[in-house]
Amino acid sequence: MSFEPSLKLLHSPGACSFPNLILARVGQMTPEFASINPKRRVPVLAIDNEVITEMSAVLTSISSLAPEKNLLGRSTIETIRVYEWLNWLSTVVHSQAMGSIWRTERYSNDPAVYPAIREKGLETIRECYAMINEKVAEPGTGFAVGKGFTAVDPFLLVLYCWASRLEKDMGQDYPVLCGLREEASW
Ligand SMILES: N[C@@H](CCC(=O)N[C@@H](CS)C(=O)NCC(=O)O)C(=O)O
Structure with missing residues (x-):
């Protein structure tokens, strides 16, 4: 069965979120962003309806989409x-x-x-x-x-x-x- 979730990554140019090179949207300090991540930090990755925060969790999420790459x-x-x-x-x-x-x-x-x-x-x-x-x-x-x-x-x-x-x-x-x-x- 193929796993093709919808992904949305919130990042900021040059910030620590840069490694999570996926589709991106900048909105770090807006009220809308705070409602997505009350911690007000990037990276934030949305996988379908799951909002993932914290660098190691986001990197793990992205890596697990391509297990053959051994990331x-x-x-x-x-x-x-x-x-x-x-x-x-x-x-x-x-x-x-x-x-x-x-x-x-x-x-x-x-x-x-x-x-x-x-x-x-x-x-x-x-x-x-x-x-x-x-x-x-x-x-x-x-x-x-x-x-x-x-x-x-x-x-x-x-x-x-x-x-x-x-x-x-x-x-x-x-x-x-x-x-x-x-x-x-x-
Ligand atoms: N514990 C978080 C920290 C993330 C973090 O501090 N990101 C910075 C960008 S490099 C940020 O959002 N800074 C905004 C701020 O400090 O207000 C993680 O590991 O993802």
Whole structure:
């Protein structure tokens, strides 16, 4: 039996929702958007009548539409590694580090401490980029998990693109992440 649900993805250009390259619609902060996702975050994927939020759940949904592509890994241990990456990227790298730089007001009501929070966020993001660079280099394939492309790789690409928004030349300190962008013909 074929599975051909109707899909609608809410994303934002250059945002973390970019990996979920499906049909898209931007409406992030409108009242209509809030009624779809009260968390007011993208990505949001509508599959028939189901509204899916949170990056790892959206990536899982899209990956499961094409099981033959092995986007969640080619073995149980690879799937475990994919979720290990996605959880860390969503929580520490995206919410904690990037969030403290770009959404500092969520971390304190006192603007006087914002510069210190941002500085710490930048320090954390540098540690995370260094770790990503090392981890992707480990299998020697240019991919995050095993020898092939998984749902993790486009998430890393977005993070790499954010590096140059943080500091013009920051990306150059992480050659493996740089390579991801060059390979981004996937
Ligand atoms: N926990 C969510 C976070 C998603 C998220 O923060 N998305 C950003 C775009 S990169 C967003 O919607 N930002 C709007 C805001 O922070 O107000 C997930 O993993 O999907």
